[in-house]
Amino acid sequence: MRKLLVELKAGESGIVVDITGGFGFQRRLATLGIRIGKKVRMITAQPFRGPIVVGVGGGDVAIGRGMAMKVLVEVPE
């Protein structure tokens, strides 16, 4: 099932399948490990449209809600 990164529930994992947005944006996400084909695990989403925290590769990353809306993930059923 495909979802936006922001829609993952705490503890849920998915594989990044698409990132919308310009090249610069994609590159920026990539430098912190959010790239197509990478596994991400939702740790927490802050209330009131606050940032989300995901686990990627070796560490955790905080990412703004707007940015995370542009990341599509595939969640195994």
Add this chain to the structure above:
Amino acid sequence: MRILLMGNPNVGKSVVFSRLTGTSVVVSNYPGTTVEFTKGTAKIGKKRVDVIDVPGTYTLEPTSRAEEVAVEMLEDGDVVINIVDATNLERNLYLTLQLLEKKVPVIVALNLSDEAKHKGITIDVKKLEKLLNVPVVPTVATTGEGIKKLVSRLSKAKAHAYKHTDEQRWEKIGKIIGDVQTVVHRHHTFRETLADATVKPITGIPVAIGIIALMFIVIIFIGEGLIAIFFDPAFEAYEPIAMKMSEALGSGGFLHNILIGNLINGGIEFTQSMGLLTTGIFVPFAMVLPYIFAFYLVLGFLEDSGYLPRLGVLADNGMHRVGMHGLGIVPMLLGLGCNVPGVLSSRILETRRQRFIALTLMGIAVPCMAQLAIIVGLVGPYGVGSLAIVFATLFVVWVVIGLLLNKVLAGESPEMFTEIPPYRMPYWRATLKKLWMRIRHFLTTAIPFVLLGVLLVNILYTLGIIDFIGDIASPVVVGLLGLPPAAAGALIIGLLRKDVAVGMLIPLGLSMQQLVVAAVVLAMYFPCVATFAVFIRELGIKDTVKSTLIMIVMAMLVGTILRFVLGG
């Protein structure tokens, strides 16, 4: 020769720098500690070489001021020691590959290899070396392991001029990782569970409130404790000596006034005599230093544990309303110690707009420890309630001005996007070293200014200049703020350093309401000269003037409102 230490943020570049050069620099467990380059020298073989600690950067296409500095540095480096985080090899190799495209000799230090081991990550160093075609040395910067070897292989650093597209880089990285890295899956450790719990709002927010409250309690407890147990008795013991000097100087006259100051009821009052050897040393040592010590002790633990970025995540929402994002809490917290490093650390914010807001808010409503000490010194005797009025006022001002600036200034704040480091046990030796560096910085920069301030007060009084300014400023000081004309002198000296002003306000015999107004206005109307200078450096003259005007106008406005609300 010039060696650059380059790498992603928070990988241990500054620790390696200290190891190589013996120069202490600030090391903390969050990305963006080093925002400006630091130069040192190291002896390598028989040669002395320059070593430069460069701010961390993820790519050679900068996204913040700190990263810009990093990229600019690359222009004139002879060798790059690329420090790489072994627990995050994949992400770190991106910068490595970019460096290998720059025709500059590179050697890789595979740092944090102790943590990688704990996490079940093994890296085949020989293979990595072959694939990158530059020397790779595993290191543990905090213990010094591998540093000698790194130095001995420095001459083997190799330059390449690979040409890659972005896609090719990631492809190559993917291959390298597949070849050299094996990860044994581990269970969630206690630290990771704690890490998750402290960013989840339900558990994280109560913890954050608890930690901040505890922080203030501990600071006040330690600060007051040090004063009561150590500094007050020390100055009591010093008083007879100072009195002897006073007598030797003839109990009066110009030199006596400068060195000892005014005798009050025939004796020395350390807070208000205003002599170099009385107030001039009492203020920095017995009033400010205890709080500096307490504050930086607590801050050091917060920084080194890795808690701050998590606090930033929790605070992000609120910080956006005042035109910044979560990471803005880092400059604000550092500003509580001293606004100068606070201003510098605002470089971790991406846009100029964010930095303008951060600096203006800091200048107006983030009292540094010297300011805190005078607030406590002036208003404290009237009890916790009056102190609360001062701090609540500053807090409200911070919020209101932040909201306003966020509304008025064009543009909006980018979202937070940052790595969150793992929790690390603060290593007490490193934490104490940092504490000592900061205290030394206070002693060497503050004391000359305090002494200069005291000297200046005496000279300006003798020349009648302070009275003159008092007359000119009296419509504002008397008319609006309801303070005696002589308080103008304190505001003038406050431009130089706020803590000197305390000695000029105490003798005026102000009421509680007047003291509250004076403390608030003094905190708000201008940063000290040292902060003003870094404002100019970071914002340029035009925006500094703008920011300062906001401070002056708001200080007068808030001071006037307070005066009428309190009915002083």
